[in-house]
Amino acid sequence: MDGAVEFDTSIPSEDEIRARARALVPFLREQAAEAERARRLPAATIAALQAAGLFRVLQPRRWGGYEMHPNVFYDVLMTLGEGDMSAAWCYGVIGCHPWQLALFDDKAAQDVWGEDTSVLVSSTYMLQGNAQPVDGGYIFNGRWRFSSGCEHCQWIFLGGEVEPGSGNMDMRTFLLPRADYQIVDTWDTLGLKGTGSHDIVVKDAFVPEHRTHKFMDGMMCDSPGNAVNTHPLFRMPHPQVFIRAVSTASIGALQAMLNAFLDYGAKRTTVTGSRTAEDASAQLACAEAASAIDTMKLVLHRNMDTMYRQACAGEFVLLPDRLRYRFQSADVPERCANLALRLFKAGGGAAVFNRLPFARILADIHTGKAHAANQVDSIGRNWGGVMLGLENTDLWI
Template sequence: MTAAEVTGSNGSNGPDGSVRDLRIDERTGAVLADHAAWNEEHRRLAEGALGALRDSGALRLLVPERAGGDEREFADMVANVREAALYDGAAAWVLMVLVGHSWMLGSMTEELQDEVYGADPDTIVPGSLAPVGSATECDGGWLIDGRWPFTSGAIWGEWFLLGSQVLTPGERPRLLHVVIPREDIAVDDNWYAIGLRGSGSCDVIAEQAFVPTHRMIDSGDLLGGRSPWSSRHRTSVYRTPILPGLAVHVAATALGLARAGLDDAAERFGVQDDRYMGSSKSKRPGLHMRLAEANTEVRSAELLINDTLGLLRQAADGADSKELRAQAKYQGSYAIELCRRALDRVTTAAGGRAVFDGSRLQQAFRDATMASQHQVADLDTVGEAYGRTRLGMDPGPHPCRQNALRNVAISGGGTQQRGARELDEDAVYATAVDAEIADGPPRRSSTDAERVRSIVRSTGDRRQPGRRSGRRGQARSIRAHRSRDRPRSHEPSGQRVEPSERRHRHGRCRQQHGRV
């Protein structure tokens, strides 16, 4: 089924009902479908599939016009990613990442834009936005070290957009995003995953890579839409808030995957017989209910995405607010969840014959499950923020911010800084979210400072000679601090229990759980 059949028009409708610029046509889709099995087997996008995306012109959809790109609407990206996912989820995912990064580079310096896209507006720019790298300031720029996971399309990368942080003892990390050329990057072919196997989302590594100042942007300016460069374009698309936009990026892929999977399920159920009952599966009332609910979930996801595109357009045109961003992030994330649920619902009813490789339903289910693991699809986080705004409250910082503060405390306490690979991804993402909603570059509040000093004092004094001082030792010290005044889990609060009785209680617990 094409996007025209889904929406009932030629092409793909935007939030205002207009027809989008659809470049993934049936001919391009057929090439993507032909390479899908190869992509799965070799864990990366085939050269033929990437060539089809390049030839379609889809890669330059959001490349700035001043740099030779087409600078189309944000909704055009959604329509093309969704259409690509009807044919192959991995190709759609890589397309989503590459177009998304070209959109973000529109908020960086014009010198960088010309450097990356001047010779070829179809330049491949993979990357990883999580600020897990480390940056050290030097003359004329920065030295970057780190290992970045989930770098989709890494093997084909010509430039890489990567997140990093400057760690200063006792201070909140300063977050940066940098662009690094291929010659300064090593690719670790370690992508073995349950879904999106053909996306080649490998780790990439940089060691003392020099990044001149014009290839860097403060993450607060990038994520918060405060870059002065984002306003120097013909359209307002580069003023679209990044994190809500990312949720719609991922939702577009999930939507196409869900539609492809449901189409395969309907076709399968129409001809499949129940081997035990001897009757057609298509006559089962329960199956009818599952298909009806799944299709309504997917249609609801599409309507949510279109509504969210309208919110993002309002934000780009100047009506931005924390409340709008919280709503847009939640709606995009909830659309992803609706698509995942729909595929789970029909996969459960498909029976054993749908679990084998070669089943489009099975692959769509795996790919959508993998897509739903993206950080922007964390419903607990975005739901809390959106719910708070509905009660007239501030959306608040990311709930994992305490972990970020704890990392800062450890750094300030004089312990060895952890390597980029070992950093708590939730914690650094929390700091990125803070950067997005802050009024300026991230800085510690006085309340934060007090909490940091409290943790520094407790963790710094608890280390003993000979005790392991690495990550596990730090974790033990932190747990000791957190549990210092907490009642034991087996003891009612406020009730004293003698040591002998405590041993008996713990013994009964071990017996109940088979750990004697």
């Protein structure tokens, strides 16, 4: 098995994995307040996700994973969002890293999983890293923001450039062990408080060549790890898999808000004696949210199904499709934020109290919308410009 660890445990069905995620929703809902107070997910939350095998959904089978269809991963992500968007967000980011690690030279997987296939990897892909070539690798320096769930992980993916300013445009993901970077406690935010997305600092760390992955290789679906990880799953475009990992939690959070509002609104009578269930604005807000959730899920599943089929057939995902998928991913948090705000307003003055989940969910969705991959206006302008005959300026497709 080329150094990979034998894994005898039977692989659950896709439906079983979805059911395990669903069973965790009440637990995550209970843990949400503690996560907010601590500004990180409780260790018990990570342990529950590990015990359910959820981090193995996109992990190579030869390294103890399940190699499931990406839509299983996103279904799990949306379901977890119904319990707590912070937990779902961390799962989305950390849970897609086993998939990217499979794209590295297999020596990197041996470094991470050689003794324990449950080891987790965090990330921040901001191109803040300065990599200077030395014999066998690079001396790496930089400071990054937004490493979600980093306190629960033993390794990290960091974005950087080889000899920045040289004109080489050699952008990569660099893989470092916990001993080679510092976590700086900076996470004090409006929403997604439980993600613990702190800063990362690296000073003069040596990163061997095999622990780097070129952005272009991931975009072209031709990475060193494809030599041993031959499942079509690993021939999908890296940017397209990751962008959905940071937009899809919003769908689950909007579903959580709708569920809570339906329970609340069906019973509520305002101070004027009117019933929320008979309020036309509340009725329409519920209908529009439910319809949008259905539509966003359908588009997500269709796009992933299409790319997966193309990977199975050895076909390349073309630029027009990538730009469309990119916009449709970034548009999700925008739509969810607008729909959540309508539900929040329909809840009246009581919605502002923390005994109800509405304010927390609204803040979480708006915070997720701020991620660089969710900047729908600039992404939409680029796509529209390409349709009008201009050159593409987006490198993360």
